[in-house]
Amino acid sequence: KCNQLREIEKVIREKPDFYDPIQVRDFFINDTKLSDPKPLILLCDIHGYVEELIKYLCKNNFTNYIQIYLFKVNLNSAPIVMGTLMDLEYEESYIKTLLFNLRANCPMEGLIEEFEKRNKLIVMESWLEARMAEGNQLPALHNALAKLKIDTNQNPQDFLINNQYYDSKVVGKYCEERDPHLAYTAYKKAWG
Numbered sequence: 001k002c003n004q005l006r007e008i009e010k011v012i013r014e015k016p017d018f019y020d021p022i023q024v025r026d027f028f029i030n031d032t033k034l035s036d037p038k039p040l041i042l043l044c045d046i047h048g049y050v051e052e053l054i055k056y057l058c059k060n061n062f063t064n065y066i067q068i069y070l071f072k073v074n075l076n077s078a079p080i081v082m083g084t085l086m087d088l089e090y091e092e093s094y095i096k097t098l099l100f101n102l103r104a105n106c107p108m109e110g111l112i113e114e115f116e117k118r119n120k121l122i123v124m125e126s127w128l129e130a131r132m133a134e135g136n137q138l139p140a141l142h143n144a145l146a147k148l149k150i151d152t153n154q155n156p157q158d159f160l161i162n163n164q165y166y167d168s169k170v171v172g173k174y175c176e177e178r179d180p181h182l183a184y185t186a187y188k189k190a191w192g
Helices: 005-014 021-031 038-047 050-059 063-073 075-087 092-102 108-117 121-133 139-151 156-162 168-176 180-189
Strands: none
Touching (some): 005 038, 021 038, 050 063, 050 075, 063 075, 063 092, 108 121, 121 139, 139 156, 139 168, 156 180
């Protein structure tokens, strides 16, 4: 209440066992009008309240702090941040901008999983293609691209024949109900 933000940050960082994190989080979110959300960012990161943090930052027009959080505090929380933004139905252009700024510096499997869970792989299509162009061989990346090619009918047969990095089991299973011929192509790559 006295706006001693530096002292608050110090206590949050150095003595995380000396306070009730839920009570402090709720105080920041409900009972104060923070001019600078850094103490809340620190608290939520240390104690794993990332979803609540992102909701608060979006609701209070602190979107520039989302980038600060991701790029200066915890890049590994990118999947949760992106998932929360999609759940809030935040602007797709902002999500794409964050994605391109992330590049390949985040947990890619978790990130892809969050988009796939919400049927939003199409939002990250150009990001996936850019990672593939960089030579990334992560199966989750190539599985996601295969699924996109199949769903958008972008020459999936050619992709399945020529791409050696996707997981045949995963993509074949995905194709079974959509197009049995593509499922056969995917399974054939792994000798059935």
